[in-house]
Amino acid sequence: MAYAFSEKLEKKFQWLLTRYPQSDAVLLPLLHEVQDEAGYLTPDAFDYVGSRLNLSPARVKEVASFYSMFRLNKKGKFVLQVCHNLSCYLAGADDIVKALEDKLGIKSGETTSDEIFTIERVECLASCSTAPVMQVNVWDYHEALTPEAALKIVDELRSGKLAMPSFDDRVAAGGEA
Amino acid sequence: MTPAHPLENRVVLAGFEEKNSWTLKVFEEKLGGYVAAKKAAKMSADEIINVVKEAGLRGLGGAGFPAGVKWSFIPKNPVKPVYLVVNADEGEPGTFKDRQILEHLPHRLIDGMICAASAVNAKTAYIYIRGELRLARLRMEAAVEEAYKAGYLGKNIFGSGRDLDITVHPGAGAYICGEETGLIESLEGDRGQPRLKPPFPAISGVFGGPTVVNNVETLAHVPGILIKGAKWFLELGAGTDRTSGTKLICVSGDVQRPGFYEIPVGMKLSSLLNDICGGPLPGRSFKACYPGGSSAPLLRADEFDVPMDFDSLAKAGTMMGSGAVIVMDDRRSIPEMAMRTARFYAHESCGQCVPCREGTRWLASILKRLCRGEGAMSDIDKLLDACDNMKGRTICVLADACAMPVESMLKKFRSEFEAIAKPDDQVEVTIPKVSGQMAALMESVRARQMTK
Numbered sequence: 001m002a003y004a005f006s007e008k009l010e011k012k013f014q015w016l017l018t019r020y021p022q023s024d025a026v027l028l029p030l031l032h033e034v035q036d037e038a039g040y041l042t043p044d045a046f047d048y049v050g051s052r053l054n055l056s057p058a059r060v061k062e063v064a065s066f067y068s069m070f071r072l073n074k075k076g077k078f079v080l081q082v083c084h085n086l087s088c089y090l091a092g093a094d095d096i097v098k099a100l101e102d103k104l105g106i107k108s109g110e111t112t113s114d115e116i117f118t119i120e121r122v123e124c125l126a127s128c129s130t131a132p133v134m135q136v137n138v139w140d141y142h143e144a145l146t147p148e149a150a151l152k153i154v155d156e157l158r159s160g161k162l163a164m165p166s167f168d169d170r171v172a173a174g175g176e177a
Numbered sequence: 178m179t180p181a182h183p184l185e186n187r188v189v190l191a192g193f194e195e196k197n198s199w200t201l202k203v204f205e206e207k208l209g210g211y212v213a214a215k216k217a218a219k220m221s222a223d224e225i226i227n228v229v230k231e232a233g234l235r236g237l238g239g240a241g242f243p244a245g246v247k248w249s250f251i252p253k254n255p256v257k258p259v260y261l262v263v264n265a266d267e268g269e270p271g272t273f274k275d276r277q278i279l280e281h282l283p284h285r286l287i288d289g290m291i292c293a294a295s296a297v298n299a300k301t302a303y304i305y306i307r308g309e310l311r312l313a314r315l316r317m318e319a320a321v322e323e324a325y326k327a328g329y330l331g332k333n334i335f336g337s338g339r340d341l342d343i344t345v346h347p348g349a350g351a352y353i354c355g356e357e358t359g360l361i362e363s364l365e366g367d368r369g370q371p372r373l374k375p376p377f378p379a380i381s382g383v384f385g386g387p388t389v390v391n392n393v394e395t396l397a398h399v400p401g402i403l404i405k406g407a408k409w410f411l412e413l414g415a416g417t418d419r420t421s422g423t424k425l426i427c428v429s430g431d432v433q434r435p436g437f438y439e440i441p442v443g444m445k446l447s448s449l450l451n452d453i454c455g456g457p458l459p460g461r462s463f464k465a466c467y468p469g470g471s472s473a474p475l476l477r478a479d480e481f482d483v484p485m486d487f488d489s490l491a492k493a494g495t496m497m498g499s500g501a502v503i504v505m506d507d508r509r510s511i512p513e514m515a516m517r518t519a520r521f522y523a524h525e526s527c528g529q530c531v532p533c534r535e536g537t538r539w540l541a542s543i544l545k546r547l548c549r550g551e552g553a554m555s556d557i558d559k560l561l562d563a564c565d566n567m568k569g570r571t572i573c574v575l576a577d578a579c580a581m582p583v584e585s586m587l588k589k590f591r592s593e594f595e596a597i598a599k600p601d602d603q604v605e606v607t608i609p610k611v612s613g614q615m616a617a618l619m620e621s622v623r624a625r626q627m628t629k
């Protein structure tokens with residue numbers, strides 16, 4: 001078993017166990033943490049998480065695969081998630097997807113060969129009044145997009161101008177602005 | 178942040194525009210923070226339930242069930258611990274209201290949760306937040322931590338002798354986890370597949386204990402009601418005696434000023450769209466809207482003169498739902514919207530019930546074929562037949578939530594579907610009728626569920 005929790009995650013795991021009357025309940029928050037650290041959920045991770053919670057790896061995988069946010073495969077460094085639901089469609093989401101697909105030479109659901117970008121069509125991101133919306137790596141919302149603006153974001157991500165904030169950076173969001 | 182429109186009345190959103198509104202400091206110093214929780218500490222459980230009942234507070238997550246009544250279903254001397262669960266899974270297309278509270282006024286939710294937990298004797302509460310809403314989750318986690326540090330959570334809060342622990346729990350991307358029993362399954366660490374009811378959560382919910390599931394906005398209304406009273410809340414409504422309070426409305430699509438607005442319950446839909454949202458885009462006219470999220474049957478523009486309250490909208494054949502108004506103007510194709518609506522539900526069906534799993538896919542694929550211009554005239558009646566067979570036959574109402582809007586589009590805008598359909602003898606494959614077959618399959622699934 002190659003995978004094991006980092007020291008920080010071990011602490012979080014122990015804390016999570018104190019918050020629920022049944023240990024199974026920590027599964028979703030725990031898988032989020034594992035994915036945040038490892039990028040995606042590997043078979044090793046399923047074995048390990050299962051062993052820590054007394055669940056079979058198959059069971060852990062079965063639960064994880066139900067949820068669209070859990071990644072069972074490696075994806076690009078930047079996952080471009082474009083909402084294609086009703087309000088975003090009305091505001092031109094299809095044009096955004098097409099512009100990204102044309103620029104990156106992939107279809108949605110695919111990852112560029114350099115493993116930098118993945119394009120995904122996703123359901124409503126709860127930002128419908130500023131449609132169309134694209135979320136990058138579950139972190140950054142880009143709203144009221146145009147195809148041009150979306151392409152600029154791709155360029156800036158590639159050149160490192162638009163860095164993705166890390167988890168710790170955003171904890172500051174709880175503090176004062 | 179934009180100031181409120183004069184026709185708005187910010188109650189749950191009061192203080193939204195305040196700088197650092199999400200901190201305990203600002204919430205206490207400027208926004209009357211935790212006064213309700215302190216008051217609740219001196220009230221009995223029944224007193225709290227009664228004032229919420231009198232105020233007529235309805236569940237604002239979609240179903241509109243009276244909150245006080247729901248709380249009164251919780252057994253007084255339960256064998257297992259009682260749980261309070263906040264539904265912050267906001268995923269109904271068009272909806273972005275709970276997010277505003279979670280991100281900007283998280284302490285108001287905690288304040289309301291303390292009151293609700295006191296009313297049902299819950300010592301443990303969870304806030305199930307949609308996984309994609311990471312800022313909301315971080316703000317909420319930070320607020321819970323602040324509340325613990327201040328001694329507002331934990332043991333013997335406000336000298337009431339009551340204890341309350343709150344944990345923020347992230348979802349992971351599944352619309353069905355917004356359905357309360359799907360949410361409970363998910364909270365327990367399982368796939369979010371809804372449970373057959375009864376038993377209702379009030380009797381056996383999360384971890385087998387009696388459970389109250391309430392929406393974020395519902396609970397955020399409780400502090401105001403406890404402090405200002407039932408009469409005040411009743412009078413906030415704009416309409417008849419059956420409308421009370423305010424409601425957060427999310428407007429998106431083809432209007433001049435989309436956004437979220439807190440309006441008196443009972444305000445006319447036409448007033449919302451024309452006066453607050455500025456009417457249609459230049460040179461355009463309204464065609465239709467979903468008045469309460471993607472699950473709500475459409476209203477045509479000539480039906481917009483309806484008061485926005487649960488009962489009036491139900492009478493108009495639709496629903497208040499999540500309070501999300503998605504507006505379409507004269508440019509829009511209704512079949513295209515129908516296809517996208519069905520596609521969403523087909524993607525989100527949890528797959529347990531045949532009429533839902535097959536029905537949603539069926540609708541989506543027949544509609545896709547029509548939109549490509551390859552559908553047959555007889556497809557329209559087959560769609561209507563499929564809708565009919567999906568309703569009221571499943572474990573949860575996701576199947577209905579798909580069938581209802583699609584059916585309304587087929588009925589109210591039939592000519593648009595006819596205009597893109599081909600005569601039957603010009604299409605290659607005709608689609609079989611679904612009736613009977615699906616109903617029989619469903620019966621077997623139901624029987625299996627019952628014996629589980």
Ligand SMILES: Cc1cc2nc3c(=O)[nH]c(=O)nc-3n(C[C@H](O)[C@H](O)[C@H](O)COP(=O)(O)O)c2cc1C
Nearest residue numbers: 236237238239264266267268355356357391392395
């Ligand atoms: C498919 C489906 C999705 C739902 N999604 C949500 C949701 O995202 N948020 C919510 O509060 N209620 C949602 N509901 C309604 C809940 O089942 C439940 O009625 C609500 O959380 C109760 O809270 P309330 O009485 O305070 O409204 C959904 C229902 C269904 C059938």
Ligand code: SF4
Nearest residue numbers: 527529530533571573
């Ligand atoms: S109606 Fe659909 S979503 Fe609901 S339980 Fe049945 S299959 Fe799952």
Ligand code: FES
Nearest residue numbers: 083088124125128
């Ligand atoms: S429809 Fe795209 S954010 Fe809601």
